[in-house]
Every structure is written in structure tokens, then in C-alpha cells.
């Protein structure tokens with residue numbers, strides 16, 4: 001797969017030296033990703049994943065994360081006192097570019113590394129940082145996100161999973177949904193309603209929950225691609241110690257915002273791992289590169305890839321300058337949504353009638369069809385396009401919002417979706 005790295009002549013000498021160190025380590029310890037038969041393509045071609053196959057993948061991902069951690073690459077931008085390397089987001093990005101060239105897939109840890117770590121760093125107590133970050137970086141503890149509910153997705157603050165205080169513990173009851181990897185995760189970040197008599201954003205508490213606690217049941221759900229990577233998760237009388245509250249009781253909405261902004265940056269920066277050259281190669285294979293209309297589409301695609309690259313650079317520059325991701329993260333999330341939509345359509349347009357084939361009948365075992373179908377996961381997960389537009393309209397452009405009694409009335413009195 002193609003990744004976009006800054007040309008060496010433009011690279012800051014410290015970054016270039018870090019890149020050389022990372023490349024040297026990877027060359028010795030990992031296999032180069034081959035553009036034809038490779039683990040990455042095979043996984044993204046899968047229309048089902050058998051439980052033993054999933055177990056094997058998980059073990060491989062854990063052992064890779066451990067190896068990266070032992071070599072000092074587990075948490076590149078995480079402070080050294082919590083098991084990281086203490087570098088900046090720029091080094092982290094360089095490592096992502098380099099590691100993408102090798103047969104290493106630790107994507108299952110992305111919720112933990114990309115969302116949980118920044119949230120615990122921002123809101124955790126010293127004990128929480130020391131307890132939770134190192135085993136997350138080393139791959140010993142896999143994390144999932146328990147936010148969405150059947151009646152609260154875009155309107156996440158409308159959640160109704162309740163937590164009630166009982167001595168030194170909280171007792172949680174409710175249902176979450178679309179929780180990626182919850183069926184295999186060791187820990188979860190969980191938001192719950194703890195006060196029903198205040199406006200909805202002010203009665204939410206954020207917990208760190210051990211997924212092996214009695215009363216938690218994750219049931220896998222199948223996606224359009226055929227793979228079941230996410231779940232509906234039922235919580236029945238789940239007891240969580242008070243020390244696992246992250247941030248303040250009833251202050252969980254602010255903590256959740258930190259997670260959601262990191263999630264948008266994570267999704268915006270990730271994409272499908274495909275580069276412009278992959279689409280160009282596909283067009284060459286199907287003999288489409290002389291078609292003037294297709295050439296225009298390919299030129300537009302090249303421009304889009306470059307724009308995505310610079311949007312990502314802007315977000316990283318902001319992080320480097322010490323700014324937490326703000327509403328601009330919605331620009332990135334919206335841009336990646338449109339990007340995967342255009343790319344999915346382009347792949348099938350290039351294939352023409354062959355685009356109607358599926359699985360092993362299709363070119364490259366249906367890899368491109370899965371790219372097309374996978375676009376909705378990226379466009380909906382982390383907040384839909386409509387929701388990102390609302391955020392941009394209200395928080396960046398200062399447009400008036402809809403009349404919203406749910407922002408001021410006690411949550412108990414607000415009409416619910418359920």
C-alpha cells in the first residue's frame with residue numbers, strides 16, 4: 001500500500017534521524033508488506049472471520065504491540081513516566097508512515113492508543129495514568145468504547161444507561177451498541193447517566209470498566225461487509241469501583257468530548273490505508289488510463305489525497321503547538337467521509353461491469369468491493385456527516401442552533417428516543 005511521507009530533503013533533521021532509526025528496526029524485525037498477497041489485503045477482503053481466525057489475529061496483534069513497546073515504539077508521543085517515548089506527534093506520524101510498509105497490523109488497539117490514552121492523560125489521576133497507560137501501550141490490555149446506545153448515537157448526550165452510587169461502588173444498568181471489539185476487549189470507556197434532574201449534558205459520568213466484571217455481555221453484530229467487529233453490549237447490575245470514575249462525577253460530558261475529538265482525528269488520519277497509486281494501478285489494470293473522463297477523475301483523486309495529507313498536517317501542527325483537537329477535528333472527519341465515498345465509487349467505476357462481482361469471483365478477491373462497502377463504517381462511526389456539519393455551523397461559523405429545550409430542561413422531563 002502507498003503511504004505519503006514528506007520528501008527526505010524537506011524533513012527536519014531530528015525527524016529524519018528518527019525515521020532512519022525506525023526503518024532500521026523495522027527492517028530487522030518485520031517483513032515488508034508485499035503489494036500482492038499480504039495480510040493487510042487478506043483481512044480487508046474477508047467477508048467473514050471465524051472465531052479461531054479472530055483469536056489468532058488478536059494474539060498476533062498483541063505480540064506485535066508488545067514487541068513495539070519493548071523496542072520503545074509502543075507509545076511514541078506518550079510521556080516516558082507512563083511507558084511511552086516522550087516524543088511529539090510528529091515522530092508518532094513518522095512511525096505510522098514507516099510501519100505501514102510492513103506486515104504489522106495492530107489496528108485493534110486503535111481505540112486504546114488513539115482515544116483512551118489521550119483522554120486518560122488529560123483527565124486521569126496520577127494513579128489512573130500509572131495503572132492504565134503502560135499495559136495499554138504494551139498490548140496487555142485491549143480497550144473498547146461503550147458510548148452509543150440504541151436511542152443515543154448522534155444525540156449521544158441523550159444516553160439512558162444509568163449508574164447509581166452504592167457505597168464505594170457504582171451500579172450500572174443499560175444497553176450500549178456498535179461497540180467495536182467489545183467482545184474481545186479487557187477494558188472499556190463507558191459513559192452513563194448519574195443525574196436525571198439536571199440538563200442532559202450535566203448529568204453524565206465517565207467510567208473505566210473492566211470488561212470481565214459480572215453483568216457485562218457483548219453480542220457481536222454483523223456489518224454490511226459481512227464481518228462482525230462490533231457488538232451490542234448489555235450491562236446488568238455491573239459494579240464499578242468509585243476509583244474508576246474518570247474526571248468528575250457528572251462532569252463526564254467534557255471528558256467524553258476529549259475522547260470524541262481524538263476519535264475524529266484518529267478516523268480522519270487513518271483512512272483505509274490506500275494511496276493514490278493504488279487507484280492508479282487499478283485503473284491501469286482495467287485499461288482505463290486513456291479514457292479522458294477517467295483521467296479527470298484520477299486527477300481529482302490525486303488532488304483529494306494531497307488535500308487530505310495537508311489537512312492531517314494542519315491537525316498535527318495544532319497538536320504540536322499544544323492545542324487540544326477542537327471543532328476543526330470535524331473538518332477532518334467530514335473530509336475523510338467524502339474521501340472514502342469518492343474513492344469507493346471510483347474503484348467500482350474503474351472496474352466497470354466487473355465491479356458487480358463479489359468475493360473470490362472479483363478482482364483481488366473482492367478487495368475493492370469491500371473498500372466500497374466499508375465506506376459507511378468510516379462515514380458513520382465517530383459521528384455522521386450531518387452531525388459534523390452541525391458542529392461546524394454552530395461552533396466554527398457561529399450559526400444559530402435549533403431551539404433545544406433538551407439543553408436546558410432536566411433530562412428526566414425531556415422526550416426520549418426509546
Ligand SMILES: Cc1cc2nc3c(=O)[nH]c(=O)nc-3n(C[C@H](O)[C@H](O)[C@H](O)COP(=O)(O)OP(=O)(O)OC[C@H]3O[C@@H](n4cnc5c(N)ncnc54)[C@H](O)[C@@H]3O)c2cc1C
Nearest residue numbers: 145146147148153154178179180377380381382383384386
Ligand atoms: C463501524 C462503526 C464502528 C463504531 N464503533 C463504535 C464504538 O466502538 N463505540 C461506540 O460507542 N459507538 C460506535 N459506533 C457508533 C457511532 O458512533 C454511531 O453510529 C454514530 O454516532 C451515529 O449514531 P446512530 O447510529 O445512532 O445514528 P442516528 O443518530 O440515529 O442517526 C441516523 C441519521 O440521522 C441523522 N441525524 C441525526 N441527528 C441529526 C441532526 N441533529 N441533524 C441532522 N441529521 C441528524 C444522522 O446523520 C444519520 O444519517 C460505531 C459505528 C460504526 C458505523
